[in-house]
Amino acid sequence: MVRKLRAVPEPTPPEDASASSPPxxxxxxxxxxxxxxxxxxxxxxxxxxxxxxxxxxxxxxxxxxxxxxxxxxxxxxxxxxxxxxxxxxxxxxxxxxxxxxxxxxxxxxxxxxxxxxxxxxxxxxxxxxxxxxxxxxxxxxxxxxxxxxxxxxxxxxxxxxxxxxxxxxxxxxxxxxxxxQVLRTPGTPEDSFGDDPLRMLRAARFAAQLGFTVAPEVVTAMREMAGRIEIISAERVRDELVKLICAPYPRLGLTLLVETGLADLVLPELPALRLERDEHHRHKDVYEHTLTVLEQAIELEPRLSGDGEDGGPDFVSRFAALMHDVGKPRTRRLLPDGTVTFHHHDVVGAKLTRKRMKALRFSNDEIEAVSRLVELHLRFHGYGTGEWTDSAVRRYVRDAGPELERLHVLTRADCTTRNRRKAERLRRTYDDLESRIERLSEEEELAAVRPDLDGNQIMQLLGIGPGREVGEAYRHLLELRLDHGPMTEDDARAALLAWWSARP
CATH class of the missing domain: 3.30.460.10 (Beta Polymerase, domain 2)
Structure with missing residues (x-):
């Protein structure tokens, strides 16, 4: 069963891009x-x-x-x-x-x-x-x-x-x-960062955790010594980034990493989002949009908590929000009418996300979860204004797999339009999709969707042994299951025999 999410208020697209207020x-x-x-x-x-x-x-x-x-x-x-x-x-x-x-x-x-x-x-x-x-x-x-x-x-x-x-x-x-509320080093920042370059990342992490500003001389040293971070192991860098992203004010820390050039070395996909803009080619500020999506995903985290309990920061959903548009710089195309397109940035972004997370030594489970969310973050918008067939709903659930609830959070957080009417329309449409998922889940156990015949039944009916043809038959029945919902065993047998006889 797909667990029903707790109802919480939708994030309100901010009037500006400022971070949540520090203490x-x-x-x-x-x-x-x-x-x-x-x-x-x-x-x-x-x-x-x-x-x-x-x-x-x-x-x-x-x-x-x-x-x-x-x-x-x-x-x-x-x-x-x-x-x-x-x-x-x-x-x-x-x-x-x-x-x-x-x-x-x-x-x-x-x-x-x-x-x-x-x-x-x-x-x-x-x-x-x-x-x-x-x-x-x-x-x-x-x-x-x-x-x-x-x-x-x-x-x-x-x-x-x-x-x-x-x-x-x-x-x-x-x-x-x-x-x-200021971060300074006991001695000179140059000596401190020269001794342990990881302290530059810790400055950004503590800014994100405490909501503090960083002293100007510390920022200057971070900018001038950013290259020293390359001697630090990927695992130590990863651990600091996780703590930063799971902190109460991640925008503060991420902005500091970008402004000092440290992000160019530890998370280059983030500063790459600062795309050039001019009066002829119009598109959103992708970098600021991304930080806003991250903040709105944080506001929606209570939806991921079970039994009404606060589950705390969810790194996977936060990092997916941060990486969801990293494919845009690679796919940016300028059109003669002044618009900009980013076709297939979801697929490209998933590949870039996987590559970066592997370099930072994340676990395979974390890499799979975040990459899947990045690849699927546009899926909702590919179905128009809500004309979802039952087949489309089943495929949405099947493709999201265990990340469905996080996909709900990411898709909702990705709406940063200041047009209140448009934002409300998107919210209603997604509300309807979640209702459809809940209804079909109760009727058909969507979370465990599988063909109406298993591999042994397929082999027995077709008189074949294990091999490639069994997999093809299984996938055909799965497609029928997604398109039409559950079938009786007799109907599934008839459909399989019809498919088998029509093969070249």
């Missing part, structure tokens, strides 16, 4: 209040661990995301700490504290533990250096908190809370940058 700037008083409340909530972990390390003669500090997010009013159960203790001492101390222990990060000085629903990772002070041609850091242990914080990516991630006294440590002004 408002915070006052210092509000920041302090939020931090105090979060530290009180974390007290069962912080106070016990702080005393444990202090009694052993070592420093312990809560660091990174948990400190930053405490100021933003966000809660964590996974906590990161840094310590003066070497890994073997950390392991000994945590073994008596946690109910489970792991050391997969020992090479980087990290020991992890779990207790009562809390997950902690404690890392020895680090001082890292990078080979300019290497993808991986050379890890060396440091001897101070300030040096450890100074090697972190951004000032908002370079704050700490010393334990057990809960003393706030902010040697690089992260709290001011957080209050003003």
């Amino acid at each position: 408002e700037a915070l006052s210092m008083v509000e920041v302090q209040r939020r931090v105090g409340a979060e530290l009180d909530r974390l007290a069962p972990v912080l106070d016990g661990l702080g005393a444990l390390f202090a009694d052993a003669g070592h420093e312990l500090h809560l660091v990174g995301g948990p400190v930053r997010d405490a100021m933003l009013g966000r809660s964590h159960t996974d906590l990161d700490f840094t310590t003066s203790a070497p890994p073997e001492v950390t392991e000994r101390l945590l073994s008596g504290w946690g109910s489970a222990l792991w050391d997969m990060g020992r090479a980087f000085g990290t020991i992890g533990a779990r207790r009562d629903g809390w997950v902690v990772e404690v890392t020895t002070y680090r001082s890292e250096s990078y080979d300019p041609a290497s993808r991986n850091p050379v890890v060396a242990y440091g001897d101070s908190l300030e040096a450890d914080l100074g090697r972190r990516d951004f000032t908002v991630n370079a704050m700490a809370v010393s334990l057990p006294g809960r003393r706030f440590e902010d040697p690089f002004g992260g709290i001011v940058d957080l209050a003003h």
Whole structure:
């Protein structure tokens, strides 16, 4: 059965292309209040661990995301700490504290533990250096908190809370940058990005996650050093892109990647959408249209949730929205009357999408799902203004397969016209299509549509063994099933024999 989608409001085509509004700037008083409340909530972990390390003669500090997010009013159960203790001492101390222990990060000085629903990772002070041609850091242990914080990516991630006294440590002004919602590096951005080029992608990702702006000097360094990203492995680039696209404000991050030239190296299909326009050849701004489709697909994500629950960000539907028109630059044709055509950009776009996702080491399932959506995103518009036969509806469901619900989201999100009458007409037409799918699904089990005779029955009726002819017969019966709906076994047998006898 095709699951019925939850009714949610349609996205309203925006009056402009601005991103969803980022959060408002915070006052210092509000920041302090939020931090105090979060530290009180974390007290069962912080106070016990702080005393444990202090009694052993070592420093312990809560660091990174948990400190930053405490100021933003966000809660964590996974906590990161840094310590003066070497890994073997950390392991000994945590073994008596946690109910489970792991050391997969020992090479980087990290020991992890779990207790009562809390997950902690404690890392020895680090001082890292990078080979300019290497993808991986050379890890060396440091001897101070300030040096450890100074090697972190951004000032908002370079704050700490010393334990057990809960003393706030902010040697690089992260709290001011957080209050003003700006991303800066603790040292010079050139040194930071030279050490780890992936931090350039992390700047875009954090802009998308937090809704922050990026300091001008950081943007300049990203633009000048974009080529350094090529030494980073495809898997690490992929992981940052997924986090960016699944963030609350992906337009902010994607725009930054395009403006700095990083997108030319990690996702070149996106900046390629900025097609030249002139007064004689008219078409939509494909790049801005694409970002708007992405935002509208995000608004429609609740349709993908089952049982009324929020399923969270859906990468496949978001990435399909981002890639749905990437075939347009390759298929653009200028006509004498001033119009522009993009014939077959859906098919070309699916091939480009598959190629890019393979280069970024996505799984086969993800590649298949996104590519299928890109290839099918125009199918709805190929049936006029709603003159859908039952046969067309069956084929639509068959071709979409498990991506039908995501195809509904993508097709609806692809309407960015400011003509309210046209938008409403498209919405009604698609509403009717979904109703038709639901009705036929209940009657015919569309999601599992197959011929009325199976392979064994075909071979027995025709007196043939396994081979190419069985496949041809099977496909013929499937086409009849799609065209006419379910048949009785007698009718299917008669149709198959008629087809068999008419063959050359």
